[in-house]
Amino acid sequence: METRGAVLRSMGAEMPYAESLPLRVEPLQLEPPGPGELLVRVRAAGVCHSDLSVVNASRPRPVPMVLGHEAAGDIEAVGAGVTDFTVGDRVVFSFVPSCGRCSFCAEGRPVLCAPGAAANAAGTLLSGARRWRDAEGQACHHHLGVSAFAEYTVVSERSAVRIDPDLPAEVAALFGCAVMTGVGAAVNTASVRPGESVVIYGMGGVGLAALLGAVAAGAWPIVAVDPVAEKLALAQRLGASHVVQARDDDALTQIREITGGGADYALETVGSEKVLEQAYFATARGGTTVTVGLPHPDRMLQIPAVSLVAEERSLRGSYMGSAVVSRDVPRFLALYRAGRLPVHELLTHRLALDDINLAFDRLARAEAVRQVILL
Template identity: 70%
Template sequence: MKVRAAVLRQMGLPAPYARSLPLHLDEVELDPPGPGELLVKVRAAGLCHSDLSVIDGSRPRVMPMVLGHEAAGEVVETGADTPGFARGDAVVFAFVPSCGHCDFCASGRAALCEPGARANVAGTLLSGARRWHAADGSALNHHLGVSAFAEYAVVSARSAVRIDRALPPQIAALFGCAVMTGVGAVVNTARVGPGESVAIFGMGGVGLAALLGAVAAGADPIVAVDVLPAKLELAKSLGATHTVLAGGAESVAAIREHTRGGAAYAIETAGSEAALAQAYAATRRGGMTVTVGLPHPGKQFAISAVSLVTEERTVKGSYMGSAVPSRDLPRYIALHRTGRLPVEKLLTHTLPLDDINLAFDRLARGEAVRQVVLFDT
């Protein structure tokens, strides 16, 4: 079938993207779903900083690629061997397909699925297939098994989670990355408990979702850290007890003062090795520094090695919120339904697919939290 999609053919084109147009809106060919796959009509797709990192080249991926990884849609066709899915199901995508059989999946660490990771690096679906083709017949790569900036997408059934149809698509989409990653970093990776102190670095979509998760977990105090005062004001309205303008030693000192000697958990979501160093410096003795952001693979993070021993410190990575999507997404949606996870407050803009390059300019300037492309319903 012919599908309109946003195709990235070259990384590293300069901003403003409304002028350089890194994403081409092309009519491409989409093959039908194979065994274990679903054809999904995309209803809403969020713009994430991870997408921007591919566009600007700081997160290298195979080219050319149909971009986008945070989305919700409706199943319109199922391939063979897709038990649990039927036409008309509402689904949210997970950006790491989980095979269900490797050592990591079997031990409840679906975010580290080895076949899923290999497929994501190769730009294929979990099966190893590519279902996208350009007008000249050449293959196009999948982005994290999802490729959500398109009217339709074929995904592995292992990349989809059924959800309640009552949840609006523009809200449902946010659960696929921002919420799963941010809330998961708090409840799965750090396992924050009531009354424990948390400092969160970076108030983008993931960082603010982590803030919502910390509030839901009963953390106190909760310190929000960012370079933009407007983001800190939003964080305050969402439950941060203190805000700190990011910077050098003075910022770290302020965080340590607000958390009575350092945060029990410092969570870095900015994708900056400098922010990660500050998060480590703001963590108390015996505390945990959790890193969620994705800096360029060449960047390094240096700490005092002896502090890991003498202060019994922990530095821990969190990918996809250490989530098991089929377990966690229904839980987070249930929290949203009861008002304990007001995800809708993260949505700052909706737009048509035609405005996607302009929207990435807005994201790059820090003028948006979560923007969502809405497709015709």
């Protein structure tokens, strides 16, 4: 079938992206879904730092690629052997397809699925197939098995979770990445408990979602850290008990005073090894630092090795919120419906697919929390 999608043909373009146009909305040919696959009409797609990391080459991927990974849409057709989905179902995408058979999937850690990771690195679907062709017939790669910046896409059934059809697509889309990653980091990876103190670095979409998760878990105090005053104001409105300006020379001192010597948990969502180092030192003895951001692969972290033993500190990675998507999407949606995860508050911009490069300029300049492309 014919459709349109935002194609990235080379990485590392100069800003402003509205002028260099790293993403071009092109006519594309999309092959029908194969066995175990779904054809989905994309309704809304979030613009995430993980997409920006591909555009600016800090997280290289094969090109040409149809970008986008955080989205929701409606199933238009199903491939052979699909039994868990039907035409008309509304779904949220998962950006790690889980095979259900590897050792990681078997032990309940599907975000580490080995075949899923291999497919994502190669720019294919879980089956190894590529369903995209450009106007000249050249194959295009899939982004994280989703390629959401397109009117239609084909995904593995292992990349989708059915949701209630009445949930607005622009809100539902955020559950596929920002909510899953941020809330999951707080409640799954860190396992924050009522009354425990939390400091969160970075008030972008993922950081604010982590804040919502900490609030829902009953943490106190909750300290939000960011250089942008407007984002700190939003963090306070969403439940942060304290805010700290990241550029303050005494930011770490402020955090230690607020938390009585250091936080029980520090969550880093920026993707900077320097910020991660600060987050590590913001915890108390016996504290846990959870890192969610994705720094450039060349960046290295330096911490006193002895502190891990002598102070029983912990440093943990959290990929996709350590989620089991089929379990966590429904329970996070239940919290949203109960008013305990006001995810809609993260939406700052709604735009058309043709404005995709403008969206990345806003994201790179920290002028947006979560932007959603409506299709």
